[in-house]
Amino acid sequence: MGRKNYFKLLSLSIAVAVLPFFIRGDYYLSVLVFMGLNGLIVMGLSLLMGYAGQISLGHAAFYGIGAYCTGVLTTHFGFSIYLSFLAGIILSVLVAIIVGIPALRLKGHYLAVATLGIGEIVFIIFNEWMKYTGGPSGLSNIPGVHLGNFQFNSSFRFYYLVWGINLLALFFSLNLIHSRVGRALRSMHGSETAASAMGVNLSFLKIQVFVLSAVYASVAGSLYAHFVSFISPNNFGLMVSVMFLMMGVIGGIHNIWGALLGASLLTFLPEYLRVFNQYDILVYGAILLAILLFMPEGILEGTPVLIRKLFRQRKT
Amino acid sequence: MAIVDLSFEVEPGRIKSIIGPNGAGKTTLFNLITGVHPVSGGQIVFQGKDITHQKPHYGAGIGISRTFQTIELFGNMNVLENIMVGCHSRFKSGLLASGLRLPRMKKEEAEIYENSMKLLGRVGLSSKAQLPASSLPLGEQKTLEILRALATEPQLLLLDEPAAGLNESETDGMSELIYSIRDQGITILLVEHDMRLIMKVSDEIVVVNYGQKIAEGPPDVVQSDSLVIEAYLGGEIDYA
Numbered sequence: 001m002g003r004k005n006y007f008k009l010l011s012l013s014i015a016v017a018v019l020p021f022f023i024r025g026d027y028y029l030s031v032l033v034f035m036g037l038n039g040l041i042v043m044g045l046s047l048l049m050g051y052a053g054q055i056s057l058g059h060a061a062f063y064g065i066g067a068y069c070t071g072v073l074t075t076h077f078g079f080s081i082y083l084s085f086l087a088g089i090i091l092s093v094l095v096a097i098i099v100g101i102p103a104l105r106l107k108g109h110y111l112a113v114a115t116l117g118i119g120e121i122v123f124i125i126f127n128e129w130m131k132y133t134g135g136p137s138g139l140s141n142i143p144g145v146h147l148g149n150f151q152f153n154s155s156f157r158f159y160y161l162v163w164g165i166n167l168l169a170l171f172f173s174l175n176l177i178h179s180r181v182g183r184a185l186r187s188m189h190g191s192e193t194a195a196s197a198m199g200v201n202l203s204f205l206k207i208q209v210f211v212l213s214a215v216y217a218s219v220a221g222s223l224y225a226h227f228v229s230f231i232s233p234n235n236f237g238l239m240v241s242v243m244f245l246m247m248g249v250i251g252g253i254h255n256i257w258g259a260l261l262g263a264s265l266l267t268f269l270p271e272y273l274r275v276f277n278q279y280d281i282l283v284y285g286a287i288l289l290a291i292l293l294f295m296p297e298g299i300l301e302g303t304p305v306l307i308r309k310l311f312r313q314r315k316t
Numbered sequence: 317m318a319i320v321d322l323s324f325e326v327e328p329g330r331i332k333s334i335i336g337p338n339g340a341g342k343t344t345l346f347n348l349i350t351g352v353h354p355v356s357g358g359q360i361v362f363q364g365k366d367i368t369h370q371k372p373h374y375g376a377g378i379g380i381s382r383t384f385q386t387i388e389l390f391g392n393m394n395v396l397e398n399i400m401v402g403c404h405s406r407f408k409s410g411l412l413a414s415g416l417r418l419p420r421m422k423k424e425e426a427e428i429y430e431n432s433m434k435l436l437g438r439v440g441l442s443s444k445a446q447l448p449a450s451s452l453p454l455g456e457q458k459t460l461e462i463l464r465a466l467a468t469e470p471q472l473l474l475l476d477e478p479a480a481g482l483n484e485s486e487t488d489g490m491s492e493l494i495y496s497i498r499d500q501g502i503t504i505l506l507v508e509h510d511m512r513l514i515m516k517v518s519d520e521i522v523v524v525n526y527g528q529k530i531a532e533g534p535p536d537v538v539q540s541d542s543l544v545i546e547a548y549l550g551g552e553i554d555y556a
Contacts, residue, residue, distance in 0.1 A: 172415040179414035179421060180400075180407055180428065183393070187401040190390030197350060197384075198468060199376030199405025208411050 005174050008257065009167070016163045020156055029155035031271060033227060036162035039263040040169055040220040042247045044213030046259035047173060049248060051182065052209045053189035054104070055112040058119030059244050062092045062214040064126060064236030066221025071142045071231055072132045081145055085222045092218035095122075096211045104206040107192070111210070119241055126233035138232030145226045158227050165223070169216055173256050185209060250291050252298025261300050319344055320527040323358075326472070326505055331498055333506040333514050336524035337547055342507040343385055345524070346474050349505075350375050350382055362472065376405035379471035383461040383478060385507075389449040396445040398460060399432040402467025435463045439493065455486040462493060472503045479510040491517050515539070523547065 023029055041063060048054050069088035073079035079087070095118065103114035126133050133139055145152040145161065152158045176182045184205055187195040196202055225231050243266070251262020269287070273280040295302025319341045326332045334342050347353040349360055351372045360368045362380060375381065381402075390398050407428060409421040436442045439459055444452065449460060458478055465473055478494070479487045487510060494517050498504055508514050514521065514535070521538045523531040531541040538544055 175417045176411065176415040179417075179425065180404060180409050181411050181414045183397055183401050184404055186393055186397075187390045187404075190392045191388045193352065193372075194384065194388035194390065194464075195401070196352075196372035197376065197382050197388075198401050198464065199373050200401070201371075201373045212411065 002178065005178070009171060009174065012170075013167055016167065020159055026155045029159050030227075031268060033155060033159050033162050035264050035267040036159070036166040037220040037224055037227075038244070038247060038267050039260045040162075040166050041217045041244050042251070042259045042263040043166075043169055043173055043256055044216030045244055045248045046253050046256050047176070047185070048209050048213040049245075050253035050255065050259065051177065051189065052185045052206060054206055054210065055109050056115040056210070056213070056241075057112050057238075057245070058115030058117070058122075058241050059213070059217050060236045060238070060240035061115070061119040061122040062096065062217035063221040063224070063240070063244075064122055064233075065092045065095060066218030067225035067231045067236065068126060068133060068139070068221075069218075070222040071139045071225045074143050075139065075141055076132055081143070081226065085219070088218050088222045089215055092214045093211050096214035097207065100207045100210045101203075104210060105203045111206075115241075116238075119238055123233055123237050126236065133233075136233060138230055140230040142225050142229045142231070144229070145223075152226075162223055162227075165219065169219075170256070170260065177256060181205070181208075246288065250288060250298060252300035252302065254297070255300055258298045258300035262298065265299070318527050319348065319358075322522075322524060322527060322529050324522050324529065324532060326503055327519075328471070328503050329498070329501055330519040331494065331504045331506060331517050333508060333518040333521045334524055335508070335511075335514060335521060336530075340524045341527040342524060343476055344527075346382060346476055346505075346507065349474065350380065373405075376468045376470075379469070380474070381465040381468040381470035381472075382474035383458075383465050383476055385476040385480065387454075387457050387461060389457055389461060389464075391448070391450040393449060394446050395441065395449050395452065395460060396429075396432055396436065398449045399435055399464050399467050400428050402464040403428045403431055405468055432467060435467055438496075439463065455482050455489070458482065458490070459493065462497075466497065466502075470502060472505065473497060475504060475506045475508075477508055478506070479508055479513050487513055 019032070020029060023032070041059060045056065045059060048056055066088040069091050070081065070084035073084035073087055074081060099114050099118050100111070103110040127136055129135075145158070152161050184195065184200045187198065187200060188202055188205065192202055221236075224235075247262040247266045248259045249262070250266060251260065252258025253262075269284065270280065273283050276283050291299060291302075295306060297305070322341070322345065324332075334345060336342055344353065348355050351367075351370045351374060355368050358368070359366060362378065365378070367374070367378070390401060393401070407424045409418070409424050413421045433442060433445065436445055441456065441460070441463075444456070449457070452460060462475065462478060475494070479490050482490060491513055494504060494506070506514070506518065518535050520533065521531075521535055522529055523538060523541070523544045525547045530543045530547060531538050533541075
């Protein structure tokens with residue numbers, strides 16, 4: 001990755017480090033925690049969709065697998081959180097491989113359909129496997145996260161945990177994008193025919209990036225479960241998958257920074273819209289629609305373009 | 317589009333051309349050699365090794381590379397990055413090594429960058445390294461495709477109509493590039509409609525029609541073959 005990206009990453013890290021000192025109240029800190037979690041997932045989606053050109057309509061499934069895996073194992077089986085986190089990651093990787101291998105070996109958007117299916121299946125399992133998941137009423141009393149004797153028992157502490165992991169993932173993703181593998185991902189998006197002629201193994205690479213994005217989502221899910229200590233199937237349904245997608249598209253999914261921006265904005269937006277009372281959903285929809293209409297490439301890359309356009313109009 | 321009965325050999329270090337009317341199966345032949353289309357019968361052998369049923373990404377690793385009739389550059393990437401993708405098969409760093417930026421990967425990156433810039437310098441495109449590939453004029457896009465193929469360090473290079481759409485001086489530049497590639501010791505299999513270029517650069521020509529070989533030999537022999545003249549609209553060929 002170039003110097004510019006290191007500088008951006010460093011600036012973001014500093015901003016993340018000092019931000020909590022300017023924020024009052026646990027509530028807004030918890031919104032920032034969700035921002036970090038959503039950002040982590042959408043980053044993975046950005047690698048998958050924006051860079052590799054594959055669509056997933058079921059990323060909430062991996063989010064849910066991470067959450068339920070750690071939730072069930074710690075509450076019912078007394079697993080340590082390290083092991084349960086790891087179990088969530090392994091299970092997500094396995095599911096991603098099982099879904100990905102048949103879907104990604106074919107040309108076209110089979111992954112979209114396959115992930116739509118896996119999202120539904122996972123949702124049904126969360127609902128019906130009452131004995132362990134608690135069914136529709138959810139799973140509660142999930143223990144908090146600790147590192148040795150240090151308890152992440154406040155939003156303030158959890159914030160640093162989540163954003164620390166988020167920034168590590170961002171570092172990993174940025175390195176990846178500016179590497180042989182990242183270029184191969186983008187080349188695939190540009191021309192699959194030419195990419196394979198250059199020796200890029202398309203299906204293997206697609207499965208790899210799909211698995212990586214599943215791991216991001218799974219880690220976010222596990223963190224989520226331990227943060228809120230209560231999870232229910234509705235947190236991981238189809239609409240949640242669509243929401244992640246929307247975050248990416250709004251921010252600009254072709255750029256990892258755009259994805260992060262989109263996740264941050266859409267996590268915060270509903271908080272701002274409280275002033276509209278019962279009309280908030282309406283305004284929310286209108287804002288999303290307007291962004292998609294006027295900045296189809298997302299806010300990050302669309303804003304400069306839009307400003308230039310407005311400026312030119314005023315001149316003439 | 318199908319190849320019916322076609323058999324020929326390419327000697328190392330030489331330029332062999334495939335010509336024939338539109339729809340004769342020239343591009344299909346390239347797609348068969350590179351594994352894009354499955355082969356239903358017959359055999360393709362490269363350096364004594366049967367490569368008939370290999371996947372499309374296999375060729376780059378063993379020294380076969382190609383360009384495309386309709387330009388297939390990575391339009392979402394810049395000129396330099398296009399060539400860097402060409403280096404893909406010669407390096408190893410995987411997902412984890414890249415994401416963690418291990419020293420091995422950093423070394424590879426430096427090497428890829430250096431190799432790619434050197435290739436750009438060879439045709440005087442260094443100053444355009446950071447431009448989007450799709451912003452180049454057609455002639456330079458064609459050249460860039462060849463550079464990208466060269467980045468795989470091939471032993472056999474398949475060029476699919478490298479001069480299509482180029483003007484006369486650009487075509488001359490193209491033949492210079494083709495010569496310089498041959499002088500590097502790379503074997504070239506060339507599909508082209510520009511007869512002037514074909515007759516100039518080819519060591520040997522294979523003439524194909526309806527997926528069948530109708531003639532093979534050095535340019536002057538092929539030129540006077542009656543079947544060949546027949547295939548080209550039954551008239552004389554303009555070699556001007």
